[in-house]
Amino acid sequence: MKTTKVSFFALSLILLLVAGLPGWSGHASANSNSGKTYVIGTDITFAPFEYEDENGNYVGIDMDLLDAIAKDQNFNYKIKALGFNAAVQALESNQVDGVIAGMSITDERKQKFDFSDSYYESGVVMGISLNNDTVKSYEDLRGKKVAVKTGTEGYSFAESIASKYGFTIVPFDDSSQMYDDVKTGNSVACFEDEPVLRFGINRNIGLKIVTDKEEGAPYGFAVSKGKNQELLKMFNEGLTNIKASGEYERITEKYLGKNATVANQGRWELVQKSLPALFKGLGKTLLYTIISLFFAFIIGLIFGFMKVGQNKFLRGVATVFVDIFRGIPLIVLAFFIYFGIPQAMGFTMPLFLAAILTLSLNAGAYVTEIIRGGIQSIDRGQMEAARSLGLPYRKAMMKIVIPQAIRVMIPSFINQMVITLKDTSILSVIGLVELTQSGKIVIARTFASFDIWLTVAVMYLIVIITLTKIADYLEVRVRRG
Secondary structure, eight states: OHHHHHHHHHHHHHHHHHHTGGGTTOOEEOOOSSSOEEEEEEOSEETTTEEEOTTSOEESHHHHHHHHHHHHHTOEEEEEEOOHHHHHHHHHTTSSSEEOSSOBOOHHHHTTEEEOSOSBOOEEEEEEETTOOSOOSGGGGTTSEEEEETTSHHHHHHHHHHHHHTOEEEEESSHHHHHHHHHTTSSSEEEEEHHHHHHHHHTTOSEEEOSOOEEOOOBOOEEETTSOHHHHHHHHHHHHHHHHHTHHHHHHHHHHSGGGOOOOOOHHHHHHHHHHHHHHHHHHHHHHHHHHHHHHHHHHHHHHHHHHSSOHHHHHHHHHHHHHHHHSOHHHHHHIIIIIHHHHHTOOOOHHHHHHHHHHHHHHHHHHHHHHHHHHTSOHHHHHHHHHTTOOHHHHIIIIIHHHHHHHHHHHHHHHHHHHHHHGGGGGGGTOOSHHHHHHHHHHHHOOHHHHHHHHHHHHHHHHHHHHHHHHHHHHHHHHO
16 A cells, blocks of 8 residues: 555656646746746647747747737736637637637727737638649639638628639648648638638648638737736837837738748658657646545545535535536536636636646536445445444444445446546646647647647557556455455
């Protein structure tokens, strides 16, 4: 038993070091020692405006502009990488002070947010597969499917002409997923912001542009309505200054100019360069799993004993708990905890805390049922016999029923451990950077979906098989003991 505790402590310590606790909330950039540090939400899967490079740094037009403006205006900021939809919701719920993520300035968004001056005039183009010679105009889309990324100008444009040209919209959260859908033939075309698609084509994503650029809404930096006006003012003044100095032109030329094309990498070379980021994501996945299961086990013990207890009120409370947290889908629970509760209560919740709460409550409901089922699987006659011999209920439970029930519960506990580990991937929707999100971030830069997702799948498989074998070994030891 001592060996198990020491091993668990050592494993936890290693995972803490691998995961890099200081980076949980995203990369930070501090440009002065004065005043408030603003938390800025972004996407980092929207190259060339924001993405993560091979060294784990957030780069792109938006990131470089923000850095240049912060230096010009002498303010501090910290980047919170969430994904576009999650970043917008975080701004609505006051989890971040501002958002810069290639966000189009529209009349609808102006109802909720205050925008800076335009920092980039974009436009929408249509992309098709390199092998497609049949689609040349919008008329050729009739009766077909078109891929778009949610929340983008491309999505809005596609909606505006879908009924006229008779095509069906297929929405995606990431540009790389949208491109893959076109390359595989599931969708015949995609609508995308011109600089974004052009950046991908420079990296040989297998698409081509077949239409002229449609006029689109300009990009702006956003803050909540009526809030952080000093930040908005500094952004506008800094933007004016860097345009006057030529810094703005240098930044856009860096990512969209003729020299922006990069050389192709071999598959093995690409995977090798991606492994450090993926291993870091794996470390965080394991860390979230261990911490969540620790609290889930405590929750399960409390409510599990309540469900098999003699008090009707406590049994009812435990039943309600299980029904609620087993009945709510994990993704809905994550959104409610991270965005809904802070917005309603008026406070900011750390992403790590929201992730642990979500996983712990969800797994805790299932652990409650595992414990209840294990205890009730033991023949009631054993409890009756113990009570007839004069043993109190609690002592009979601890000495006779629980030891036998544990042997019954172990396979279910192993199964729940595997489920919780895989469930961490769902929380990438609220910006949690674990293994799955790390894969998305790498793909946003490389557009190598097959190679990266295969690597991620193999990593999950190796970890889950290893943990299952270790758990099976412990199960045999417990049964023999």
